[in-house]
Amino acid sequence: MENRQSVQTGFLEANGARIYYEVAGEGEPLLLIHGFNLDTRLWDAQLQAFAQTYKVVRFDIRGFGKTLATDVPYTLYDDVKAVLQGLGIEKAHVAGLSFGGMVAQEFALAYPQMVNSLILVASGLFGHPRSEQRLHDVERFNQVCQRGTTEEALEMTTQMWFDGPGQPVNEQAREARNRFKEINRHAFSLPEFGVGLETLSPSPIERLEEIKAPTLVIAGGRDYPDFLQIADVLGERITGAKKVILPDSAHIPPMDQPEVFNKLVLEFLAQNIVKSS
Numbered sequence: 001m002e003n004r005q006s007v008q009t010g011f012l013e014a015n016g017a018r019i020y021y022e023v024a025g026e027g028e029p030l031l032l033i034h035g036f037n038l039d040t041r042l043w044d045a046q047l048q049a050f051a052q053t054y055k056v057v058r059f060d061i062r063g064f065g066k067t068l069a070t071d072v073p074y075t076l077y078d079d080v081k082a083v084l085q086g087l088g089i090e091k092a093h094v095a096g097l098s099f100g101g102m103v104a105q106e107f108a109l110a111y112p113q114m115v116n117s118l119i120l121v122a123s124g125l126f127g128h129p130r131s132e133q134r135l136h137d138v139e140r141f142n143q144v145c146q147r148g149t150t151e152e153a154l155e156m157t158t159q160m161w162f163d164g165p166g167q168p169v170n171e172q173a174r175e176a177r178n179r180f181k182e183i184n185r186h187a188f189s190l191p192e193f194g195v196g197l198e199t200l201s202p203s204p205i206e207r208l209e210e211i212k213a214p215t216l217v218i219a220g221g222r223d224y225p226d227f228l229q230i231a232d233v234l235g236e237r238i239t240g241a242k243k244v245i246l247p248d249s250a251h252i253p254p255m256d257q258p259e260v261f262n263k264l265v266l267e268f269l270a271q272n273i274v275k276s277s
Contacts, residue, residue, distance in 0.1 A: 005051040011066075014082035015074050020066035021059040021083055025051025028116065028273065029089045032058040033080070035098030035122075035252075037157070037187035039065025041179065042097065045258035046265075054269070057092070059083050061103070063193040065186070073196045077106040084114060093269055095119035098227075098251060102126055105204040108211050117272040118215040119265060120234055122227050122251045127205040131226040133165055150188060154181050164222030164250030176255040208237035215241040216268040218261070220249030227251065242268070 005024040012019045022040055024047055032050075034042040040058045050056045060067035062079055080103060084092055093116045096104030101123025108115045130138075137160050145153050162180045163170045170177055215238045219231035228245070235243030244264060246253050253261045 003052070004048055007047070012083060012086040014086060015078055016072040017062050017067060017070050017074065017079065019059055019062065019079060019083060021057060021087070022047070023087060024048070024056050025054055027054045028269075029084070029087075029092035030054040030056050030269070031080070031084065031089075031092045031094045032056065033094070033096035033100035033103050034058070034061065034064070035096075035100045036193070037064070037184050038097075039183060039186070041065075041183050042252070043254060044179070045176075046254055046262060049258075049262045050266070053266070054093070055089075057083065057087060057089070061100070063190065063195075069191045069193065069195060071195050073198055075106070075110075075198050075200070076103045077110045077200060080104075080107045081111055081114065090114065091116050093117045093119070093272070095121065095265065096123065097121040097254065098124055102204070105208075105211070106200040108213055109204055109207055110200055112210075112212065115213045117269065118211065118213045118238075119218070119268065120215065121218045121253060121261075122220055122223055123217070123230060123234060124227070125205055125230045125233065126199060126203045128226060128230050128233070131224050131229075134224040134226055137165060137224075150185075154184055154188065157184055161251040162256060164220065165224055167222050167250065170250070170256060173256045176258070180252060180255055208234065209239065211238045214268075214272045216265070217241050217243040218253060218264065219243075219245050220251055220253055220256075221245050221247035222250040224251070 008023045032043045039060045043058050063069040094104045101120040158181045217231050217234045235241045249257045
């Protein structure tokens with residue numbers, strides 16, 4: 001039975017925003033970055049498991065969860081830096097899912113001295129083409145958003161991302177599926193994301209070879225083809241990267257297969273513990 005770690009919550013004022021964060025555990029810092037239309041709750045099945053060994057930090061990206069959108073220019077890699085520095089952390093293991101994986105790539109390139117290791121989960125990649133299947137489903141989703149009900153839109157986005165495209169409803173993870181839908185329900189109520197957002201230039205897709213931190217790339221076998229292609233690119237172009245495909249996961253492995261995901265991440269981190277001098 002794991003010892004439950006107390007969770008510190010708060011807000012950091014930085015870069016014109018009020019960023020919500022949570023911290024649990026002691027040890028080497030491990031930062032968790034959620035994906036698009038999600039928030040810190042994505043990592044509910046990881047927080048206590050990882051906090052047995054690590055100082056786990058998770059936060060809501062500007063415009064999601066409890067971090068309100070702003071209308072000032074900003075970069076997410078500077079927001080990540082502000083969260084870590086605001087908590088007195090000089091260097092961390094950094095994990096990001098989907099859009100959060102793109103932010104993690106930017107951060108690793110902008111501030112390589114602050115990254116001990118990198119875990120990219122179902123990660124996107126700025127500039128990588130979307131698959132025909134994904135473009136088709138997004139078009140259908142947009143039509144549902146315009147003409148259908150909120151419930152229909154929530155069910156469709158859950159089918160696309162949690163179950164996986166063309167897959168049956170994931171009954172084995174029904175409870176997590178319902179939580180995923182509720183997180184998206186909150187995101188649907190928020191203002192449109194991205195006002196003022198500026199991305200790293202040159203883009204990570206041009207610079208992956210510059211990433212030197214030990215890297216674990218995780219993708220779900222039931223995800224859209226472009227994310228499996230991106231996993232191949234990341235695995236090939238990031239020096240020494242280890243790539244793992246979870247055949248029974250779609251786009252959200254931390255929620256649809258938490259035990260498998262946690263074991264994989266903890267084993268990787270154990271191999272990359274920073275040796276103190």
